[in-house]
Amino acid sequence: MNLTAGQLRQRASTSAVLDFAWDAGVFRADHVIAALGLTRSTALAALDTLIELGLISELPSAGPEDGYRLGRPARRFELRAEAGVIIGVDAGERYFTAIVADLTGQILARRFVDVGRCPEESGTALNELDPRRRSAAALHLIDEVLTSAGRTRADVIGVGVGVPAPVDADGVSPVHPSGFWQYMNANLQGVLTAEFPAVRVENDAALAAVAEGSIGVARGHDDFMAMLVGRRLGSGVFLDGRLVRGANGGVGELEGFMYVPGIGSTHGIGVRAEWWLRNALEQRDIPADHPWAQLSGDELTAEAALAVASLDDPVSRPLLEELGSKLGRICNVVSRFYDPGLIVVCGAMAGALADVIEIARGHVRAESELPPPEIVASQFGGDIVSLGAVSAAREAAQAIALTLFSERNQGESAEL
Template sequence: MLSFLWDAGPFTATDAMAVGYTRSTTIDLIDELIDRGLVRELPNARTAGEYRKGRPARRFQLDAGFRAVIGVDAGRAHVTATVADLVGGVLASHHATLRPADDRAESRLAAVQRAVDDVLAEAGIAMDQVVALCIGVPAPVDVDGVSPAGRDGFWARMNPGLRDAFPAVPAVEVMNDASLAAVAEGAVGAGRGHANYVALLAGERMGAGVVIDGRVLRGAHGGTGEMAGFDYVEAVGGAWGLGYRLAEHAKADVRHGKVSAQSPLSRLRTDEITGRTVLELARDGDPDASRIVERIGGMLATIAAVINSFFDPSRIIVSGAISEGAQQLIEVATRQLPERVDLPAPVIVGSSLGADVVSTGAIFQAIQAAREVVLRLPAPARGDARALRPGGDEASGR
C-alpha cells in the first residue's frame, strides 16, 4: 500500500483498492499509515470545490513533508549536501569548497559531517526527522559501503568510514559518484525510460555509472565503471576527463607554437585556459579551438567504443558540469563512433542535469532507502506536528 501511494499523488480509497485489497482492508491500512505519520487526509472533494453531487470521497496523500532525506556529493574538492522531502522536493542545499591537497581521512570525515549539520540548520530540520542519507564519493564502493584502498590509499581517504558516520540516521548508504549520476539520469534525466545506459562523468577525471537491464552495477569491490583501464588504451592515455583533456591539449598547443597569434587562446594566461574556454571559443568559430575539440571528440568516440564493447548500452550520457557545453564533442564522437564498433553504436547524448547530477542521484537513492525502512520506524508521538519546509523554524535539535 505504501509503495502505491508513494507515487500516487492525491488518491481515494477506491484508487488504492487497485493494490488488490478489499475496501475495508484498504481503509484500515490507510488509517494505520495516517497514524504512522506517513499519510495525511486532504479536504474532501466538496471542500476542494470539485464535488458535484453524491457523497464526497475521502482523499489522501503521502505526507512527504514530515520526514526528510539527505543527499551528499562528497567530491575531492567540494562537498554539497542537499536535504529534501520524501518525494524529492528540495528544502535546502549547502556547498563547501575543500582543499584537494588536504585529503586526509579525518579532514574529509569532518567536512561531510559539517556539511550535513549546516544543511539541516539552514532547513530548520532536526536530525531525528532524517530517514535516509546517501553519500557519493569519487571511489569504488562495495555493497557494505566500503572502498578499497587503491594504489596510494586515495580511495580509502575519499571514503573514510562514511557509512558509520551518522549512527542516528536509520538508513545510510555510500555509493560511487558516477553510479549516483546514473541513478539521477534514470530518475529525471537522459536515462529515463532506458534499461541499458552508461552515465559518463568526465570533467576532471572519468568515471562511469553503468545501468544494465535496469540495475546499477557495482562489482565485487564496487569497481564497475572505474576508468583506470584507459591507462592501457594508447589512443586515450588514462582516465582524465574531457574538460581536463581540452584544457591540457590547448595549453600544450600554445606552448608548442601550434596556435596562431590571432587565436584568443594565444592571449590567455595558462590558468585561464579551461575546458569550458576551449568549447566556447570553438563554438564561436576559432579554428585552433575547433581543432582541439575535434581531437578530444575523437577520444570520446574511442572511450564510447570501449564502453560499448564491455557493456553494450543503448546510450552513453555525458554527465556532470562538462555536459553543459559538450554538444560539439558529442557531435564529433557520434560521427566517428560507428566505424569503431562491431555492436550497434550507442546513442551519445548530453545530460540536462549539469553539475548537480551526483547530488540529485544521492537524493533519489536516499528516497529509495527511505521507502525500504520507513515502515520499521516508530510512529511519531501524537501532537508532534513538525513539518518540513524550506526555511522552516524548527530547531535542529543537535
C-alpha cells in the same frame, strides 16, 4: 514481538500502499486498489494506518471542481512531505556539496564547502592524513544544511553520499595501494549510520546514474551508463534495471583505459582539453586575435575554451575533433563491455559538449558492431552527484520509513 498471520498480511499491504504513495503525488483509494489489487477495505485500512503514523496526509475531498458531481466525494491522499527530510552529499576530492530535501525530493536548502586541496595536488602523503577529517567535514556540512532548512538531525530519515572511489553494496571501498580510496570514503557508511536511520554510500559516478535513471534523461531505460567526463573518467552502470557494482564496487571504474591505445588513462575530457590548449599556446598555434589567446593562468580552463569553440572556427575545430574522437573511442570501448542502450555524458561541462558529442556519435556509429547506443548530454551540470545522492537517500528512506515510524509510534504510546 511475533506477529500473527493477519498482522503480517496487514503490514505487507500497508508497506505496498506506502510504496505506491511514495511517487504517486495526489491519489485516491481507487488508484491504490487498481494498482495493487487490494480490496477496498484493505486499502482504506492501510491508508488509515499510514495517516496515523504521519506518513500520509488526507486532503480535502474532491468536489465539483475536480469532476465529481454525484455521490460521495472521493477521499484524496498524498505522501506527507514534511514527515522527515533526506540528505544528499557529494563528497568530492576537494569540494563537498550537501542538499536537504523533503520526502518528495523537493529541495529545501543547499550548502557547499571547500575541504582543501586533495593529497595528490598538495603533495601530502596519504598516510600522513587522518581520514576522519573528511567524515567530520561531512557531518559538519550536514548540520549546516539542516540548520539552513530549519531542521535537525532528528528529522533525517535517509542520507546518500557519493565518493570518488569504488564502493561495494555495503558502502565499503577496497584498499587502494596508495590509500586514496579509503581516504576518500573515510568509513562514511559507519560514521553516518551511527547518526541516521538509513545511509547509502556509493561511488560518485554510480550516483550520477541513479540521478539520470530516477529524474533525468535515462528514466524508462533499463540498460544505460552515466559517464563523468570532467577531470577524470568514471561511470555508473545500470543493466536490466538495476545498478551494477561488482564484488568490490569496481564496475564502472575505467582504469583499464590505461591499456587502450588512443586513451591511455582515466583523465577526463576537461583535462584533455586543457592539455591540448596549453600545448597549442606554447607552440604559438593560436592567433593573437583569437579569444583563446587571452586565456592564461586560472582562466585557462576547459569550460572557458569550449565556451568559444565552434566547428565553423578553423582554430578551435581541431580541438573539438580531437575530443570527439576520444569520447567516441571511450564510448565504443564501454559499449562493447556493457551493451548499454544509452550513454549519458555527465558533469559540470556536459552542457558545453554538444559538438564533441555529435562527433563521438559519428565514431560510434561507424565502428560499433552492435546497434550503437544513443549518446546524450546530462541536463544536471555539476549538481549531478549531489542530486543522485538525494535520490539514493530517498530510496533508502523509503525502505525503512514504515518500520521507523511504527517503532516511533509504539515508543510514544509506551511513554503515555
